[in-house]
Structure formats: structure tokens, C-alpha cells
Amino acid sequence: MELIVNPRLTKNEITVLYSSVGWQKDVENIDNLKKGLRKSFVIAAYEDQRLIGLVRALSDFSTIVYIQDLLVCPQEQGKRIGKTLMLHLLNYFGAVGQVVVAAKPNNDSRKFFRYLGFQEGSDRQLSAYIMDRRARAN
Template sequence: MDLIVNPRLTKKDIVVLYSSVGWQKDVENIDNLKKGLKKSFVIAAFEDNKLVGLVRALSDFSTVVFIQDLLVCPEFQGKRIGKTLMLHLLNYFGAVGQVMVAAKPNNDARKFFHYLGFQEGQDRQLSAYVMDRRVH
């Protein structure tokens, strides 16, 4: 597996990865997503030149980093790709005081992020508020 920081991703790469995990809503406006990825900090995982995973973050590089996306193609899940991507990202932002993550509320995500040392918002008396303008 090769990790590339801020790679040049094709629309096809992005659509295939996001669609493979069921995130069709994200690729409905692929040009917008591609622009968002360019303006984010991205670490991508490639296997035989195929995009198999990525983590995307936004940060002020001082006080907070928001992890927006963590995706791994289903056929590559369970091979520590997500863990490797997250550890590289957390290492890169090691001096940042607060790390926030947006994740689907399911047991796999809960276990994974707890394993990495994250706490759920309610455990820290925090709430997350979302306005998703993509919803029709």
C-alpha cells in the first residue's frame, strides 16, 4: 500500500471510492466534491495504483482539526488501511489541541474511533449540529 499526501485524484477515482461505501449523495455534485478535496488536507491509500481509501481533514493548524471523511473500499476493509490513514493524519496534526470527527452513528465506527482514543460528544458534554444543504 502506498500513502500519498494531497494526491491528484481523478473524478473517476473519487466516484468509485465514495460510491463503494454508499456515499452517493457526496458524488452527486462531483465537481464540488473535487474542489472540496483540493482545499482539504487529504491522505490517500493506493493499492496497485487503485485508490482504496482516504482521510480528509480541515484545520486551522493550531487549535482544531475536523476530520470530515474516512473511507476504505469494502474489499479492503479489515486490512488496517483506515487505522493507518488515521494514525498518519493524527501524527501530522500532533500539535493541534482538539480533533473532531464526523462519523456515521454505527457500532463499527464507534468501536473504531474509541480504539483510536476518541470519545463521543456526549461523554464530553459536547453536541454536534449539522445543516446539510444537500438534502432535498
């Protein structure tokens, strides 16, 4: 596995990876997502020149880093790719005091992030408030 910091991702690579994990809303406006990735700190994992995972963060590089995306192709999950990506990211932002991650609330996510040393917001009397403007009225 090869890790690349801030790679030049193609629309096809992005679409394939995000779609493989069921994040269809993210690729509905692929140009917008690609722009967001370019303006973020990204570490990508490649196997045989194929994008198999990535982690994306936003930060002020002093007080907070917000981890927006952590994706690993389903056929590559269970191979420590997500852990490797996260550890590299956490190492890079080692001097930053607060790390926040958004994750779907399921047992796998809970176990994974707790394993890495994260606590749920409710454990720290914190709440998250989200306005998802991608959501469409039916």
C-alpha cells in the same frame, strides 16, 4: 500499500471510492466534491495504483482539526487501512489541541474511534449541530 499526501485525484477515482461505500450524495456534484478535496488535507491509500481509501481533514493548523471523511473500499476493509490513514493524519496534526471527527453512529464506528482514543461528544457533554444543504425535499 502506498500513502500519498494531497494526491491529484481524478473524478473517476473519487466517484468509484465514494460510491463503493454508499456515499452517493457526495458524488452527485462531483465537481464540487473535487474542489472540496483540493482545499482539504488529504491522505490517500493506493494498492497497485488503485485508490483504496482516504482520509480528509480541515484545520486551522493550530487549535482544531476536523476530520470530514474516512473511506476504505469495502473489499479492502479489515486490513488496517483506516487505522493507518488515521494514525498518519493524527501524527501530522500532532500539535493541534482538538480533533473532531464526524462519523455515522454505529457500533463499528464507535469501537474504531474509541480504539484510537476518541470519545463521543455526549461523553464530554458536547453536541453536534448539522445543516446538510445537500438534502432535498421530496
